[in-house]
Amino acid sequence: MVERRTPIPVGEAVRNLMAYASFGLKEMVALELADGRYLAEDLAADHDIPSFDRSPYDGFAIRSEDTVRASKDHPITFEVTGTIGAGSVYRDQVGPFQAVRIMTGAEIPKSCDAVVMLELTRPFEEDGQAYIEIKRSFKHGDNISFQGEEARKGMILAKRGTYINPGIMALLATFGYSQVPVARKPVIGIIATGSELLDANEPLKPGKIRNSNTYMIPSQIQRAGGEAKYFGKLNDDLDMCCSAVKESLSHVDMLITTGGVSVGDYDYLPAVYEKLGAAVLFNKVAMRPGSVTTVAHLDNKLLFGLSGNPSACYVGFELFVRPIVRTYLFHGKPHLKKVKAILGESFPKPNPFMRFVRAKLTYDEGSLIVSPTGFDKSSAVSSLAEANALIVLQGGTRGYEKGTYVDVLLLEDHQGSEWPW
Ligand SMILES: Nc1nc2c(c(=O)[nH]1)N[C@H]1C(S)=C(S)[C@@H](COP(=O)(O)OP(=O)(O)OC[C@H]3O[C@@H](n4cnc5c(N)ncnc54)[C@H](O)[C@@H]3O)O[C@H]1N2
Numbered sequence: 001m002v003e004r005r006t007p008i009p010v011g012e013a014v015r016n017l018m019a020y021a022s023f024g025l026k027e028m029v030a031l032e033l034a035d036g037r038y039l040a041e042d043l044a045a046d047h048d049i050p051s052f053d054r055s056p057y058d059g060f061a062i063r064s065e066d067t068v069r070a071s072k073d074h075p076i077t078f079e080v081t082g083t084i085g086a087g088s089v090y091r092d093q094v095g096p097f098q099a100v101r102i103m104t105g106a107e108i109p110k111s112c113d114a115v116v117m118l119e120l121t122r123p124f125e126e127d128g129q130a131y132i133e134i135k136r137s138f139k140h141g142d143n144i145s146f147q148g149e150e151a152r153k154g155m156i157l158a159k160r161g162t163y164i165n166p167g168i169m170a171l172l173a174t175f176g177y178s179q180v181p182v183a184r185k186p187v188i189g190i191i192a193t194g195s196e197l198l199d200a201n202e203p204l205k206p207g208k209i210r211n212s213n214t215y216m217i218p219s220q221i222q223r224a225g226g227e228a229k230y231f232g233k234l235n236d237d238l239d240m241c242c243s244a245v246k247e248s249l250s251h252v253d254m255l256i257t258t259g260g261v262s263v264g265d266y267d268y269l270p271a272v273y274e275k276l277g278a279a280v281l282f283n284k285v286a287m288r289p290g291s292v293t294t295v296a297h298l299d300n301k302l303l304f305g306l307s308g309n310p311s312a313c314y315v316g317f318e319l320f321v322r323p324i325v326r327t328y329l330f331h332g333k334p335h336l337k338k339v340k341a342i343l344g345e346s347f348p349k350p351n352p353f354m355r356f357v358r359a360k361l362t363y364d365e366g367s368l369i370v371s372p373t374g375f376d377k378s379s380a381v382s383s384l385a386e387a388n389a390l391i392v393l394q395g396g397t398r399g400y401e402k403g404t405y406v407d408v409l410l411l412e413d414h415q416g417s418e419w420p421w
């Protein structure tokens with residue numbers, strides 16, 4: 001008798017699974033290696049920015065009170081008493097009608113309170129002494145970048161779980177993080193099952209196909225923020241699958257297998273879970289593709305039984321593995337971000353189950369347009385290539401017309417979403 005499985009709604013499957021999600025550990029990495037990682041702690045300003053009053057222009061630092069009477073007809077002359085480049089500090093007193101030549105980024109001398117841009121001065125020399133003429137008045141604080149005007153010491157500038165992008169790299173360096181507390185990447189094992197599988201370098205043989213899943217999944221793991229560890233491909237053999245799963249699991253934080261989760265004669269994963277005593281959370285989800293996606297846990301670790309069919313495998317990863325990975329990385333919104341977009345092409349297929357259509361999202365003059373990327377069976381590989389989004393079509397619907405607003409999940413996004421969507 002073929003095993004009958006009862007599909008559970010996607011939302012219920014995600015909720016069941018997320019009960020097992022946990023934060024990972026922190027590790028320190030050199031700043032140069034922090035790009036693309038996730039902050040394990042809030043990033044706080046340990047000093048004001050700027051940390052001293054500085055000049056935003058190349059010009060002259062002056063005392064504004066000396067310019068009160070300056071005008072086109074009555075230029076006022078200042079004696080230039082020194083020069084400060086960025087990085088230098090001018091310690092002498094600046095007296096009435098004196099000016100200090102100052103460069104962008106240099107600290108304002110204590111007795112000055114305004115800066116005049118070079119272009120607004122007329123320089124001249126008399127008896128070897130430099131002077132400038134100023135033809136307008138300046139107020140206290142004119143052209144000064146004040147200490148703390150951008151950020152105050154103690155402010156939180158990025159939260160724990162933030163993806164480290166170029167801007168965060170700049171902040172980390174600004175605040176002297178030569179070592180950065182980042183989330184340790186979860187190590188995710190991958191095993192492919194299937195006697196039909198050839199390696200990428202093998203010539204095609206009758207009845208065989210190349211194993212694409214274990215090249216696709218590491219790429220998805222990396223996009224999610226984890227680290228992939230490949231344990232090879234296995235023939236459909238129960239004992240071999242059992243020992244490989246058990247052994248591999250001991251070296252990783254979670255394990256993905258692909259293939260062998262359905263009800264066929266050589267689909268051994270259900271038997272593997274049973275033999276190893278893994279508790280199955282679900283083994284049928286009301287979705288297409290990926291209905292056979294199975295999740296179990298053993299020794300406090302999650303086992304993801306993703307479908308062998310490439311598109312089903314892909315979608316199963318994004319819906320179920322990704323939020324576990326992002327939670328491990330301290331991300332507060334671990335699920336795929338959902339937006340509304342306009343369907344760029346009709347999708348005539350009926351949708352008995354919730355359907356996740358591989359799609360390409362584009363921007364057109366303020367609108368988001370989304371179109372399926374091609375062949376839509378769960379066995380499809382080609383439609384994955386261009387996909388940067390999944391269109392979500394509700395179960396029990398009969399097709400969607402071009403121009404309809406549909407829900408779309410973004411695959412290449414770092415903001416993420418909370419649950420429920
Ligand atoms: N009687 C039923 N048959 C099937 C059902 C069902 O409910 N009743 N479900 C179908 C659905 S839906 C899917 S999806 C597949 C899932 O199959 P498995 O997860 O058991 O995967 P396999 O049988 O091992 O392989 C399926 C398919 O994918 C190819 N494959 C496998 N591994 C890879 C790989 N690493 N790279 C590329 N392609 C791979 C394999 O050759 C098969 O063509 O079951 C349906 N059947």
Ligand code: MOO
Nearest residue numbers: 289290291292378
């Ligand atoms: O798991 Mo299957 O993808 O529904 O085709």
Ligand SMILES: [Mg+2]
Nearest residue numbers: 260262264267
């Ligand atoms: Mg099968």
